Structure formats: structure tokens, C-alpha cells
Amino acid sequence: MFNVTVAEASSILGVSVGRVHQLIRSGALDAEKVGGIWLVDRNSIETRLSSVPAAGRPSSHPAGKGQARYLLMSRNHPVLSFRFDSATGEFFDADEVMDSARAPLSVVSPRGKKASRKALAYWWGHRVIPKARHGIEEKLRELGIENAHDLPFRSMGLSLSDQYWVKPIDSNLDWADINFFENDFIEIETEEWLANVGLDSPDNTSDGALSKRWVCRDGERRLLKGGTLLEQEPYNEVIATNLFNRLLKPEEYVPYRLEEWGGAVVSSCPNFLRSDEEFIPALYVAEIARRPEGRSSYRHYVECCERLGITDAETALGKMIVGDYVMANSDRHWRNFGIVRNVETLECRIAPLFDTGTSLWCHIPTRELPFASFCSDAKPFFEDANRQLRLVDDASWLDLDKLTGFPEWASDFLEENPAMIGRTDSIFEGIQTRIDRLRAIFG
Known part of the structure; x- marks a missing residue:
């Protein structure tokens, strides 16, 4: 009825x-x-x-109030079981490993016998909207949630960045019925960034401080992301797309475009993962083996990639370093580059380049920009961008003639943003200076 x-x-x-x-x-x-x-x-x-049975089963440790036992799943593969206390955000008993090969990298011991409760909590913490995200504290109060770590459980930890999810230990939920890669998700028709948080939405597991929101457009999953005070970051993403389009193959970068959202300009990009793939940040790749004393973080990361069957990591890193140098990207931290793994075959490949918004000196005040446009801090291997550039041994892929006219195009494009008044000449000069230096180094 x-x-x-x-x-x-x-x-x-x-x-x-x-x-x-x-x-x-x-x-x-x-x-x-x-x-x-x-x-x-x-x-x-x-x-x-x-x-659907109630969560929980007998445990060697009596469950406290608010604790429930869950399975961490990778698609339909049980990975490990754990107890979670929603009142404190703490994980317990994360030591029953069913499938170590599909566990999040660095969570399970090298022999695959045990899971680190501390490592699991750290990994889960990056599936949680950070407190730095504007409006999240008020949203949590609205939802009656005291601990942000509990928020992803509203949608079973589902994400569009990987295939992991959680379910009560004896639940009969099936990946095909609930995942966001193949099933549409709820979109409230509002221009509020956090509107879908608390519903069954991938927004519950979106990391990072900038405002962002997943949307379904004609069957395509797209990520919208805002900017800060000058709203320069969305424009920077499109400029980086133009740069990569000149130098790289289409599969080596994520294309961004501008959209209007909530009366502001935002960047929009498609999800670069298929429904059987996951993104693994470089941070976790570098933890699959202990770094020998004296080994550089760069060389260690390349060796870790080779352990995973990736043979072109050094060339890909060279492309990332050069692209970030031209863009003066100051935030290529260890979570926004990495690899893509097929969760069924466990085959790995280099992830396409994405998230280049914090670049082109966007955080430097306009009055200071003329004095700072030729330098910027770098990541992830050295803070000195010039020193990091020296890591690039093979630049046979780099055709600098394709950058002719790029500084002019970038500065003209930035002028479409009214907040860029008084900034574009310095940005043009900074980009051109960096390209000239590339010519001096790589010919």
C-alpha cells in the first residue's frame, strides 16, 4: 500500500x-x-x-555507549572491521583484516596482518570536512552533530575519490545500489555550498578548506570549487588547463572551466576516476616503505611508485614540477598529487594533474605584487622552486615554443575578473620570467 x-x-x-x-x-x-x-x-x-540487521556483534571488548561495529569495504570487498564511537570520533579494534591488498595504503602492516587504529583514524580524518571550511560549524549544529568525524557515516563514508565505504557488520547493503559513481545523488536546489551535507551526498567526505560541492550534470559528476577573497583560484585552474593543454596529453591533466554559482565564479571539473578506480594521495604512496636514511623524498617517492608497478613516475613528476613552476603553484602538497589504482585488478597509474588554483601569487596583496612576482614557495620536495626545478632530468617532452603567447593569454583571461585590477601586468611579467628561465635551463 x-x-x-x-x-x-x-x-x-x-x-x-x-x-x-x-x-x-x-x-x-x-x-x-x-x-x-x-x-x-x-x-x-x-x-x-x-x-537489515542492527549494527554490532559480540566483541572481545564490550562496546560502549555510542559504539557500533562496522566493515570497511572496497566496492563489495570486505577490507577490515572496526568499532567506531560516534560520541568521541574514536576508532577501536581495527585489527581484523580481511583483504590487506585492498586496504588504504599505510593503514595495514607490511605483512598484512594488522591494521593500525591510529593510521585508520588519520586516514578517516581526511574524509571529513575540515573545520576551516566556511560555515561547517553552523551546519554541524543544525544537524545536531557534535563531532565532524561522525558526518561521513550519514552517507556510509561514500566518496567520489575512491571506492571505500562503511556498513554495519552484518548489513546486506550492496555497492551497486548505493555508490555515487553509478547512482545519482541528492542535490538540493540551492546555491548554499553546504546544502547537501548531512544527506546521502559525496559532499560529506569532501576534504579541503575551500568551498566545494559535487553536482550531477547530464550523467557526469563534476566538482565545483570556489575561491578566496579575490576569487582568483577558479581562474587559475582554467589557466593551468590552458598551460597543460599546450604541453601535455589530454589524459595527463584534469580540465577545468568556469561556471557561475551563487552569484560568484567557480571552477568546475569532471571526476577523473572511473567507477572501479580510486585516487591514492602521494602521502600514502610514500609510506609503503620506510625511507632509508639519506634518501631524498623525491627519490624515495619514485622508488615507492616502482614498487607499485609504475615505471613512468619520474617523467610525470617532471611534468608536474615544470607546470607548477610556470604557474608559481605554492600548494602542491602531498595530498593533491598521487596515483590511481584499479580496485579490482590493483593495477596503478599516475593520477592526472589537478588542483592548481593556489598559484599565480593569488594570496599576495596587490600593493606587494610588483615586488614579489618572480618568486614563490614551492612544494612538495623543496620550498625553493628553482631547486625543485633541478630535479627534472628528462625534459624531452617539453616544447617551449608551445608557450608562445601563453603569458598574454593568461593575463588577458585574468582581466575578466574585476578583482584583478592592478595585478595582471605583474602576473604577466612573472609568468614570462619563468618561461624565460625554462628556456635558459632546457633550451
Whole structure:
């Protein structure tokens, strides 16, 4: 009998309204639309209640209040079990490993026998919206959540950056029914960045301080990201796209474009992962082996990539370093470059370049820019950009003639942003100076 509203079904099942809509789309709940309103079949709700056991099972450690036992899954592969205390955000008993090969890198011991509770908590902490994200504290209060670590559990830890998710230990949930790669997710029609947080949405696991939001557009998953005071970062992403388009192959970078969102200009890019792939930040790649004393972080990272079967890491790093040099990228930290792994075959490849927004001296005040445009801090291997550039041994791929006209194009494009008044001449000069230096080094 179709007589239960979505809100009533949400209350009966103890899940969010967004989760009910997802269950309807997947066919797990029978429903029909009457007068523009979804009504759910009461019998299917009762069937759902009886088929999904309560979380938890006997443990060698008695569960405290607010603790539940979960499985960490990779698609439909059980990886490890753990207890999580929603009141404190603490993980317990993360030591029952089912599939060490598919575990997050650095979480499981080298022999694959144990999982580090501390490493699991650290890894999970980067699936949580940071407190630095504007408006998140108010959103948490609105949702009645004290600890941000509990937020991803609202959508089972689902992400569009990897294939990991969590479920109660004996739940019969299936990846095909719930993942965001193949199933549409709830989008509230509002221009508020955090509107979907708390629903069944990949926004619950979006890391980073800048405002961002996932959207579904014509079957494509796109990430929208805002800027800071001058809103220069979105323009920088498009400029980097133009740069990479001149120098690299299409599969080696993520293309960005500008969109308008909430009365402001934002950058928009497609998800670079297929539905059977995950992004692994370089931070975790570098932890698969202990770095020998005296070995540089650069050389160690290349060797770790080779252990994973990646043979072109050094060439790819050279392309990243050169691109970041031209863009004066000051934030290529160890989480925004890395590798892509197929979670079924475990084959790995270099991830395309993305996230170049914090560049072109966007954080330097306009009055100081004429005196600072030829220098910038660098990451990840050296703070000195010129020293980092010397790591590039093979530049046979670099055709500097393709950069003819790039500084002019970049400065003209930036002038479309009204906040760039008084900045573009210095930025043009800074880019041109860096290209001239590349010519002096690589000919």
C-alpha cells in the first residue's frame, strides 16, 4: 500500500530523507509518485527493516555507549572491521583484516596482518570536512552533530575519490545500489555550498578548506570549487588547463572551466576516476616503505611508485614540477598529487594533474605584487622552486615554443575578473620570467 511519505519512511527506518530517496532509486523500496509526491509502500519498509540487521556483534571488548561495529569495504570487498564511537570520533579494534591488498595504503602492516587504529583514524580524518571550511560549524549544529568525524557515516563514508565505504557488520547493503559513481545523488536546489551535507551526498567526505560541492550534470559528476577573497583560484585552474593543454596529453591533466554559482565564479571539473578506480594521495604512496636514511623524498617517492608497478613516475613528476613552476603553484602538497589504482585488478597509474588554483601569487596583496612576482614557495620536495626545478632530468617532452603567447593569454583571461585590477601586468611579467628561465635551463 503506497501511503507512507518519504519523511515518514525516514523516521521509521531511522535514516535520512536523502537515503530514502536513494533506496527508492535503487529499487530497495517500492514507491510511486502521486501528485508530485513520492509515496512508499509500507510492506517494502517492513521488509527493509527485517532484512537489515542492527549494527554490532559480540566483541572481545564490550562496546560502549555510542559504539557500533562496522566493515570497511572496497566496492563489495570486505577490507577490515572496526568499532567506531560516534560520541568521541574514536576508532577501536581495527585489527581484523580481511583483504590487506585492498586496504588504504599505510593503514595495514607490511605483512598484512594488522591494521593500525591510529593510521585508520588519520586516514578517516581526511574524509571529513575540515573545520576551516566556511560555515561547517553552523551546519554541524543544525544537524545536531557534535563531532565532524561522525558526518561521513550519514552517507556510509561514500566518496567520489575512491571506492571505500562503511556498513554495519552484518548489513546486506550492496555497492551497486548505493555508490555515487553509478547512482545519482541528492542535490538540493540551492546555491548554499553546504546544502547537501548531512544527506546521502559525496559532499560529506569532501576534504579541503575551500568551498566545494559535487553536482550531477547530464550523467557526469563534476566538482565545483570556489575561491578566496579575490576569487582568483577558479581562474587559475582554467589557466593551468590552458598551460597543460599546450604541453601535455589530454589524459595527463584534469580540465577545468568556469561556471557561475551563487552569484560568484567557480571552477568546475569532471571526476577523473572511473567507477572501479580510486585516487591514492602521494602521502600514502610514500609510506609503503620506510625511507632509508639519506634518501631524498623525491627519490624515495619514485622508488615507492616502482614498487607499485609504475615505471613512468619520474617523467610525470617532471611534468608536474615544470607546470607548477610556470604557474608559481605554492600548494602542491602531498595530498593533491598521487596515483590511481584499479580496485579490482590493483593495477596503478599516475593520477592526472589537478588542483592548481593556489598559484599565480593569488594570496599576495596587490600593493606587494610588483615586488614579489618572480618568486614563490614551492612544494612538495623543496620550498625553493628553482631547486625543485633541478630535479627534472628528462625534459624531452617539453616544447617551449608551445608557450608562445601563453603569458598574454593568461593575463588577458585574468582581466575578466574585476578583482584583478592592478595585478595582471605583474602576473604577466612573472609568468614570462619563468618561461624565460625554462628556456635558459632546457633550451
